[in-house]
Amino acid sequence: MGVNYFLHFLKWVEAPPPVGGADGPGWCAKHIKAIMNIGPAFLGVPKAVANILSAEGKDVAFIRAMAPGLFDLETFGFQTFQHVMRVFRTWDSVISLLPKGGETVWGDLNRSPEEENVCHSAKTQYLHSSSKESNGNDTDTRRSIQEKELAKYGRLVSFGKVASEIPSSQLSLIDPKEILYENPPISSTSCEELMTEYDGMSQESIKRVTENKAYTARTLIDLLRFVAPKTMQRAESHFSHGLADNLEDPKYSHYKYWSNPLETMLPDTLDMEIFWSYGVGIPTERSYVYKISPSDRCKSIPLQIDISADGSDNGCLSGGVYFVDGDESVPVVSAGFMCAKGWRGKTRFNPSGIATYIREYQHKPPASLLEGRGTESGAHVDILGNFALIEDVLRVAAGASGTELGGDRVYSGIMEMSEQINIQL
Template identity: 30%
Template structure:
């Protein structure tokens, strides 16, 4: 029976909610299977990846297009994972990364060619984690050259490399834009059947969801007065992530930045949740190469591209394909919860709609699910810093504006939506080019303001590296000067020799 992503899920949920919850939630302390012999696993194979439910395609269009150039289940495979698990527990329980490593090596052994890996959304984080795991002695023990040996390209579609901001209110209060913007009747029905408190409890008992808590802190997402993606006509900065219309500092309800919001989350949640998140993930920034190198030994850092590096694979090619131009959750207005029976202290202020605030949700730039800074920063700037990309991996970015067909429920061939983009015609064309070994033909296409926003992020190239580059440039210039001087000296000697010869001939 399918307990997620099928009509069976809805039937099980409606018939016996408590039983469904026992099966879908992991053990709160171990993050593994719940007690009682319950085992729920990710469906595998092409049939599991093509449609979410009947009629709602996911990978189907990409799989069909890949088939036109010769890809089928004999020379390609899907690597479905249980997104409820922390990344470390994917290996502990399912040996997921061991199996992925074996698949890639087997494909190389059969075809004699390197693999092209394709990820979408959270899958980008999973694959980034895998690159660290496969090289580490404590992981796959493949060595630093494994990726260069076995992987030709990584197609990173809509990768939430710095997390998804909507993940924080999901685990904080069981809410997000999708629930906040429901009409009053729908909200009443949802709360009666699956309350905010229950939703928050379910989300917290799925540590994989918390992998998408935002990374980079205030340096990336802004402070009380500023954010890198603020626009000139904006009244309130995005930097204040959790806002309270009526602040009361005596009770602790004050506007909070992303970094402060994470602290608030840990201070108001259970010990088991704090333990799961803080031992599995890290949300900071490594400002030096020494820090990055040290973090390669710490699996909790492996999902964070601001604390760890790309693989040492100079021949690897990364293609960042993502949508832009669809309003996306950026910050929120909260209020004190008025439900005396709820454990939740605060809830989204869904009654607040004014200016750019829609039912308590402030929208910014992105693909409708993941903010532009998360999908675009590393591809356009972060991975250009030496400490994050010491091998000089080549990266190309291709942005796709959201231009939906108003008569199509999925947006049509030019959608930039986070999920629907998988059916976009131009994305499928780009994937086919890379899969056919013609990725070098792709030209970069960056039409958003990500360049400007990324430049404002308070993450910089390391001073020591810049000083070393300056020394190298100076040595290079010095070498050029010495070369010119030596050349002039040789020329002068030649002229003197000729003059001496003329003088001797005259005598």
């Protein structure tokens, strides 16, 4: 998440007062040699959506699946999840990590950049990347992919497993704006003391939300405006999650765009280098299957991940969560796209052509408890103990260039994924 705020800093430090630091153009060129983004989530993370919708993620869903009574939203979750959700909705850190770039980046109802990275198990590597790494020829993998139904990751939230899999022509779809403007959420029998914004919503409004069976990165924003209006009102005054058509438009001088790499430009400097350092090879949550909570009692979160949604032809669905390659928290497409394509060479997002390098670390879990977190871990936090990462950081700090580090080191399918994203450069 820190990378988003540092990107904001790069704009702030050169911007004029009263919104900027007033150091003027050229500050970054003078003072910054290299930027090393560790575990970057430049384009957001889908789990931020789950945090706001139901205060859940894959970990909570997994525990509820293993021990149904422990984290059930109707027992333990009756009060605890209400408090967790109330806190989540006040954290700008969660809001800042909502997926950026809309359907162009994250996919629509029928396609997504990861669609050819089919996993054969929710707990193992992915056929596409493992085949390419082992023999350099992914022809057989692509053939096997064509024989399977590709996961529709662009449906970030689906109501029901069937809705997450069937062709879009068979989906029940409603424009979320109709729900937002034609169905006021206020309940006539709301709770005496409101814990979350859900408590003031009628059951009819909640059911109306689920009638639109699938939400993409574009329509999710309208869904969140409906179920968390106060949260989104604050969010959209400080952050933006879109994709700029024209970066020369004066509106992009507003600070709310500065943390979105798709709505701002890098500083004008030729000598700076930017590194993307992140782990790969760990199943990472990408999209969710939801359902209405069976309870209609007061202070009950009405939407929850459907932990019974399990298994699929492509093997990427487990406990209501679809997985892709990543570092356990950040999908590869969010971590690597800007380096692989958005900022690669001279683009409208990188007008001076700052050199960029991808440095991926293939995850290897510790062999024993004596290793602690592991010296070859690629997990989002544990990577800080990865010896190869530490070596890269020390060498850059000591003066090594990206070329001297060996240039790009790629294990995932980020290059292929980036080619699937049709974006104006």
